[in-house]
Amino acid sequence: GAVVSQHPSRVICKSGTSVKIECRSLDFQATTMFWYRQFPKQSLMLMATSNEGSKATYEQGVEKDKFLINHASLTLSTLTVTSAHPEDSSFYICSARDALGYNEQFFGPGTRLTVL
Amino acid sequence: GNSVTQMEGPVTLSEEAFLTINCTYTATGYPSLFWYVQYPGEGLQLLLKATKADDKGSNKGFEATYRKETTSFHLEKGSVQVSDSAVYFCALIGPSGGYNKLIFGAGTRLAVHP
Numbered sequence: 503g504a505v506v507s508q509h510p511s512r513v514i515c516k517s518g519t520s521v522k523i524e525c526r527s528l529d530f531q532a533t534t535m536f537w538y539r540q541f542p543k544q545s546l547m548l549m550a551t552s553n554e555g556s557k558a559t560y561e562q563g564v565e566k567d568k569f570l571i572n573h574a575s576l577t578l579s580t581l582t583v584t585s586a587h588p589e590d591s592s593f594y595i596c597s598a599r600d601a602l603g604y605n606e607q608f609f610g611p612g613t614r615l616t617v618l
Numbered sequence: 619g620n621s622v623t624q625m626e627g628p629v630t631l632s633e634e635a636f637l638t639i640n641c642t643y644t645a646t647g648y649p650s651l652f653w654y655v656q657y658p659g660e661g662l663q664l665l666l667k668a669t670k671a672d673d674k675g676s677n678k679g680f681e682a683t684y685r686k687e688t689t690s691f692h693l694e695k696g697s698v699q700v701s702d703s704a705v706y707f708c709a710l711i712g713p714s715g716g717y718n719k720l721i722f723g724a725g726t727r728l729a730v731h732p
Contacts, residue, residue: 606667
């Protein structure tokens with residue numbers, strides 16, 4: 503149980519285009535989902551926290567107009583990187599917290615974004 | 619604020635060697651503590667956790683004990699395998715700062731050679 507999927511696993515796009523990444527909790531309801539960014543050989547940086555049906559809370563320094571987060575249902579959150587540029591290339595990982603629990607997050611496999 | 623400090627890597631070991639990866643934390647109250655493992659090109663998998671002082675988390679031969687007096691949660695394994703090669707992250711959550719934010723250490727890369 504407690505499986506989180508991400509789609510796509512890899513995406514390559516041209517500079518200036520927008521990319522959408524999906525995060526799904528497959529076998530549980532997730533009231534809260536989290537989006538992280540990971541640079542090569544570095545730790546995870548929390549970008550934002552999304553709660554189902556409400557606006558996401560962004561960490562300091564993260565541009566909310568560039569990284570659009572939608573948490574439309576208890577099993578799906580999406581991250582859209584708008585007008586992507588090469589510096590947005592990174593590994594994006596989502597996690598989800600079970601509605602019944604309060605301190606354990608289950609992580610997706612990650613999405614590798616490369617902007618040319 | 620809350621923080622996690624891990625020993626710097628990479629850690630390079632021969633198969634069947636003993637492994638210790640040190641992790642210390644700074645937090646008020648009693649946070650929950652976690653070890654996550656990340657294999658190349660993949661997301662994070664929860665390896666083990668402990669939610670209160672003196673708890674021992676264990677999984678797949680790995681174990682870590684929540685030591686409140688030394689604010690530590692060191693990861694150990696008695697005999698590592700090549701398949702254990704990965705990056706290991708120590709993390710904590712709550713109570714100060716809320717239960718939303720997982721605080722990660724920098725990660726320690728482990729390489730096990732035959």
